[in-house]
Amino acid sequence: MNLIITLEALKFYKIKAEKLVQILFVVLVILNAGIWFLPFCDYDFNAVYTAMEEMAAGRMAAFELTQGNWIFLGLMLLTQLINLLTVFFYAALFASEKMPSVEITPLQMTVHALPRLLLLFALMIVPAIMSMLLLMIPVIVFAFMMYFMPINLFLHKQNIAYAMNKSFEQTKGFRLIIFFQVFFLSMLLTFPETILINMLSGNLIATVLIQSFFAVFLSFSQGRLMGIYYLYLVKKDPLVVPSITNDDKEGK
DSSP states (O other): OOHHHHHHHTTTOOOHHHHHHHHHHHHHHHHHHHHGGTTTOOOOHHHHHHHHHHHHTTTTOOOOOOOOHHOOOOHHHHHHHHHHHHHHHHHHHHHHHHHTTTOOHHHHHHHHHHHHHHHHHHHHHHHHHHHHTTTHHHHHHHHHHHHTTTHHHHHHHHHHHHOOOHHHHTTTTTTHHHHHHHHHHHHHHHHHHHHHHHTTTTTTHHHHHHHHHHHHHHHHHHHHHHHHHHHIISSSGGGSHHHHHHHHHHHO
């Protein structure tokens, strides 16, 4: 793990498209929080929890989700998907600003890459469900093999197969490092979130807003981390993390 890179990843606001990022951040916080206050959603899952306790005790139990439960779960899944796509979009946007040879607008990036990413997600549904039997380990391994695939799709207009092959080659020797860096960044943001939620546990609105804020914060930070590693490992750009460059010069 590299603390310098982690701290740099948290500075997601330092980008040329600052206004776009600010607007997107606010919209995503509202979107993540909004699904908790919809009148047609049912947030009561007590029947499910009771049934799970019964099954854990070795007794047969049946439960049914209400229509409102299903709607809420569907919206939760949709917001998580949007948060994940935001990671990829920000990573490509950040990397493109450091690559003068890449002349592509955010809209062009999205129009090209989004259908391909959605197709890949659809194809991964069955393997992901099957990997639950192995604690999701196969999916995690695959995800870090394909770590740079979204940037390849967004910036270079590659097809899925070629982008996957390029990412497999680009991540060789670095996958474990990237995994621990991603994990460390997630834990770093989880710590203050947990403290704030515990302090305001009796206030539903405050709790939801805190969770939504940190969920979006994490998405942008993970996107910046992905962009940093792409520039540093693939494009060999040491200037993407100035502190590292300065340390290298001092060593020489």
